[in-house]
Amino acid sequence: MVQDTSSSPSRGVAGPPAAPLGRSLPHSLEAEEYLLSCCLLDGADVVSRCLEARIRPESFYDPKHGVIFEKLLDLYNRQQPIDVSVLAEELRTSRQLDEIGGFAFLTQVSSRIPTTAQATYFIEKVRELSLLREIIRSATNAVEDCYAFSGGIDEFVDQVETKIFSVTQNRVSESAKQMREPTREAMNVITKMMMKKGELTGVSSGFKDLDALMWGFQRQEMVILAARPSMGKTSLALNFAEAAAMPPKGTPVGVLVFSLEMSASQLALRMLCSRARVNMKLLRDGLLSKNGEEQNRLLQAADEFSKAPIFIDDSSALSIMQLRAKARRVHARNPLGFIMVDYLQLLSPTDSKMPREQQVAEASRGLKSLAKELDVPVLVLSQLNRSSEKENRTPKLADLRESGSIEQDADVVLMLARPKDADEKFQVAADSAELIVAKQRNGPVGELKLTFLRDITRFENFHP
Template sequence: MSNAMIADPGFDYANAPMPPHDMVAEQAVLGAMMLSADAIGEVTEVIDVGDFYRPAHAAIYQAILALYGKGDPTDALVVSAELERRGELQRIGTANYLHTLMATVPTASNAAHYAQIVAKKATLRRVGEAGTRIQQLGYAGVQGADEIAAILDQAQAALDTVVDDRSTNSGYTLFAEMRAARLSALDDVQAGRVEPGLPTGFLDLDSITGGWKPGQLIVVAGRPGLGKSTLAVDMARTASVKHGKTSVIFSLEMSEAELWDRIVSAEGKVRIRDMKTPHTLQPSDYDRIADALDRIESGGPLIIDDTPTTTVAQIRAKARRIKARHGLDLIVVDYLQLMTSGARAENRQVEVSEFSRQLKILAKELEVPVIALSQLNRGPEQRQDKRPMLSDLRESGALEQDADVVILVHRPEVYEDDSPRAGEADLILAKHRGGPTATVTVAQQLHYSRFADLALPQS
C-alpha cells in the first residue's frame, strides 16, 4: 500500500481538526472492500461504521454493506449509484474518488490489517473524547455528595464505553449462529459439566435454584425483625469464607461494627448477645472468635460499606472499583426502602421501582448476582395464616417484574405461641424465573446471627 494519501476534493484538510486517525488506512479499507467481497467479511469482524474518522468514508462503508447484504456487486460503479440513490454522492466529492480508492490498493488480502489500524485510531479518539467528557464533568458545579457520586459514575462510564466499544460485539446474534454453541452447552448440562452458580449456603435452596447466576437480581423480602438481613449476610459470608469469592455488602441500616459482630458470631457460633454484654464471653468463646477470624480473613474478600445515604450511582461506582481491584462475585444491598435517588421524588413507589430496575441493569453490567433486600407491607399480619405473598412487597412497583428470584422470609413462631415449628424458618420462593417455585425450610439460629440447613446441628 502506498504511503501517500489520496487527494480528496471533498475534504477541507487545511482547517480540519486532527484527532488520532489514519486517512490512508481508511481509504485502503474501502478500496479493498470494493475489490473483494471476501474482504468485506474480514473488515466487518474488526470495525464498524463508527470507527471511520471522515464521515464520507462512513457513508461509503454503509453503502458497501447495504449492497453486500442484498447480494449485489460492490465495485465502484455500483457503490456510486447506491450513494447517489441515498443522496450522499456529493458528500464524497465525485464518483472518481471511488475508482481512485480501488486503484490505489495493490491487493485486497491485507484488508484486515488496514482495518486494525483504523480500529486502533478510533480507540484513541474515543479515549480523547472520554477525557474531554471527564474534564467537562470535573468543571461542573456540584452541590452535595450525591452529585459527586453521580459525576464519578459518569466519568467511569465514559471510560467503560471505550473498553466496551472495543470488546463487545454488535449486540445482536442470529439464531442460526447460536446452534453450535447452544448444542455444546446442552451436552455440558447433560454430562454434568456445567459450572454451578454461586452457592447460596443452603443445600435445598441450591438444589432448586442451582445457585446464584451472574446478572440475576434476587430480592429477599420480609417483615421487620424476621431475619432478611441475617439471611443475606449469610449468603455473602458463604460466598467469601466457604468459596473464596469476593462479596460486598452495602448496608444502609447496620454499621460496619454491627455487621462485623454478626459475621463473627455466625462463623464462630458465639452468641451475639454475649458479644454485646459485659463479662459474658468465656475463654472458649474467644478461641472460637479467633478461629472464625482466621477463616474469614483467609477466604475471599468480604467488603462492607455502611454509607448511610446511598444511591444506585454510588453503588455502581464503588462496585466497579471493587471489581477492578479485587474481582467481584456478589453484591448485597440492605435495603431498597432506605435508598435515595439524590433528588426529590413525587412518588416513592416509582422511586423504589426505579432502584430495582437500576440494580437489575447493574447485575447485568457487572455480570454478578445482586441480592436486594426489601420490606413487606402489613399484609401477612392481616391474614390468618400470616404467610407472606408476592403482592406483599412494599412499594413494589417493578420489583416483581425486575427480580429473577424473590425469596419471602417467614417464621411461624413469631405469630404463634408454642409453635410446633419453633426454631424453623421458611424461605418461600415466590418467584423463580426459569425454575420452580417452592418453600425451603431452614433452621433459624438467630442467637448466632445465622440460618442453617435443617440437617446441620443447631447447637
C-alpha cells in the same frame, strides 16, 4: 503514536471527524492501513480477531478505511472469500469503489505489509486510538452539557457517568441485538444443562435446595429477599455473599455489599463469628478462652476474609444514583460477580417531595438497571408489611412494603418466613425458617426449609 493528517479524504466520502479546539483527534492512518492489509492477507482469521477486540467500522479514523472494513465484515458474515478482487467487485456493486479511491487505493492498502505477524499489535493500536477519540467526544459533550445545565445535579451526574462508563467498557454490540447472538448464548446454557445435569448457570447461593430451584443467582437479575424485621434476612444475605466470594469449590467472584443499616465493622464481626462458628454473645461477654479453639477458628476465618474479594460500603443516606456510581467505580477496578444491598427502603430519594411509593419504585428500577449494566446479579433486601403477621399466614408478593413496582422489577422474589408450625407468638428467627421462592421469571416457584443456628447467626442446609 503516529499522527498522519496528510491523506485527504476522497470525494464522496465524509472527511475525518472534527476535533475540539482545532486539534487533530488521536489516530494513525498507517496502523489502520496495516490492519486492513492483514485482513486482506488472512481474511477470516484476522477479521474474527478484530471482532473479538470490538473493532467496528466506526473504529477507523479515515472514513474510507471504515467503508472497506464494513465490506470486509459483510464478506466475513456471508462466508465469502476475502481478497482484493472480490472486495473491489463488492464495492463496485454498492457504488462505493470510486468513493474510497478506486482499485488503485485497494491495491495500495493490500500491499502495505507482507505478513500478518503483527496483526495483534495493529488491532490493539486501532482499538486504543478509537477508544481515546470516543472518550474525547464524550468528555467534550459533558463539558457542553455542563454549560447548558438547567437543574437536577444528581440525575445529571448519573447521566454523565453512564455515558463515560459505556465508552470505557467498549461494549461489543449495540443495545439491540440480532437474534443470532442471544440464541447462541441460550444454546450454550441449554447444552451445559443437558451435558451436566444440575450444574449451576449462575453464582451459587451456598444452599443446595435453593440452587436446585434457581441454578444459582443469574447475571443481570435483580433478586429481592424480603422478610419482617429480625427474621434473619441480613444473616441469610451475608451467607449468600460468603458463598459467592468464598465457595467450597468453583471460582470465587467479586462481591460488593452496600450496608445502609450496619457499619462495615459490625458486618465483618458478624461474618467472622458466623464462618468461625463462634457464639457472638459469649464473645461479647468475654467468656471465650483467649487461647482456645474458638480464637484459632476466628484467626483462620479472618485470614480467609482478608484474602476474599469482598468490598463493603457502609455509607448512610445513599441515593440510588450515588449507589450506582460507587458500584461502577468498584467494578471498573475489581470486576464484580455479585452485589448485595441492605436494604431497599433505606435508600435516600433523589427528590424527597415525591410520594414514598414513587421513591421506592425509582430505587427498584435503578437497581434493576444496575444489574443489567454491570452484568451481575443484584440481591436487594426489602421489608414486608405487617399483613401476613397480623393474619398469621404465609407471606405473599402483595406483602412487599411500599411499592408494587418491586415485584414488577424483580426477576426473583425470595421471602423468609417463620415455619408454619411455629407458635403464634413467634416473632424472630427460630431454629428453622421457610424460604419461599414467590416469583422466578425463568424458573419454578416453591418453598424450602433452612436450618438457622441462632448462636452464630448462620443459615445452613436443612437438617431435620
